[in-house]
Amino acid sequence: QSALTQPASVSGSPGQTITISCTGTRSDVGGYNFVSWYQQHPGKAPKLVIFGVSDRPPGVSNRFSGSKSDNTASLTISGLQAEDEAEYYCSSYTSSTSRAYVFGTGTTVSVL
Amino acid sequence: QVQAVQSGAEVKKPGTSVKVSCTASGDNFPIKKFHWVRQAPGQGLEWIGIIHPSGFGTTYAQQFRGRVTMTRDTSTRTVSMELSSLISDDSAVYYCAIEYGTTYFFDFSGQGTLVTVSS
Numbered sequence: 001q002s003a004l005t006q007p008a009s010v011s012g013s014p015g016q017t018i019t020i021s022c023t024g025t026r027s028d029v030g031g032y033n034f035v036s037w038y039q040q041h042p043g044k045a046p047k048l049v050i051f052g053v054s055d056r057p058p059g060v061s062n063r064f065s066g067s068k069s070d071n072t073a074s075l076t077i078s079g080l081q082a083e084d085e086a087e088y089y090c091s092s093y094t095s096s097t098s099r100a101y102v103f104g105t106g107t108t109v110s111v112l
Numbered sequence: 113q114v115q116a117v118q119s120g121a122e123v124k125k126p127g128t129s130v131k132v133s134c135t136a137s138g139d140n141f142p143i144k145k146f147h148w149v150r151q152a153p154g155q156g157l158e159w160i161g162i163i164h165p166s167g168f169g170t171t172y173a174q175q176f177r178g179r180v181t182m183t184r185d186t187s188t189r190t191v192s193m194e195l196s197s198l199i200s201d202d203s204a205v206y207y208c209a210i211e212y213g214t215t216y217f218f219d220f221s222g223q224g225t226l227v228t229v230s231s
Contacts, residue, residue: 003156034216038157045207045224046157051217089157093216098174101147103157 004029004090004104011110012080020107022073022090028102030071034093037066037075041086049088050075077109085111116208116221123228129196132225134208136189142166145211146191147218148182150204158204162211163191198229 005023012018022029022037029035035053038046048057050066053073063078073092077084090104119133134146148160161172163182170182176195184191191208206225209218 032216036217038218038220045220045222048217048219051215091157091159091217099159100162100171100173101159103149103159106156 004092004102006088006090006104006107008105009108009110011112013112014080014082016080017076017078018080018109020075020077020088020090020109022075022092022104024071024073024092024094024102026071027096028092028094029068029073029090031095032093033068035066035068035073036091037064037073038089038091039084039086040089046089080111082111085109116210118206118208118222118225121226121228123230124198126199126229126231128198129194130198130202130227131192131194132206132208132227133190133192134222136191136210136221141189142186143213145214146182146184147209147211148180148193149207149209149218149220151207151224152201152204155204160193160206195227198227200229203227203229 010018033053037050039049040046049060049064053068054066065076067074088107094102116134116136122130124130143165147162150158160176163170163184172180179196181194207220208222209220
């Protein structure tokens, strides 16, 4: 089973809204509300920004929001800021026999 | 919130094994689930497996089965991951990540451990 599919890169100007997609199958994204999103700055460990498709952990800006439709989950960042420039990964629980969790391919967010 | 400190960087030769440890602070260590995730240089995240609370075993991703062993020691609040038969493609940063209960997401509390496999 391959990784969840994300766009390689997404960019936007400060203040704009961007959306990152994460496409899987009925065995993972489409079958469970267990999609999470992680932000990773260079040289740092990933940081959880969304869990359970659309819930935010304490301390994460409300500019981050998540949603899901069928086999595709999305992360939206509104009011884009320079500090949002990072790599973003989605993750989902999966019923696949080859693994219990699968990550997305990763998306580089650039703030122009 | 649980914090975790991982063991230091390792350099290993192909065919050998590496053991990475993760010592957790905070409450309720016995009921925490610990995941291991790796990231090769310039690449994405890859889920390796999970060690459940004591008595509930482990689950490994298929590509690592037969090569990986995850253990936990409640007395030292430490979980470990040993990967054997190393090849150059195993060179990566290895993270331990904590799942609080059955929540299906991870807290990458560990700082990561760089493992380099080179002859």
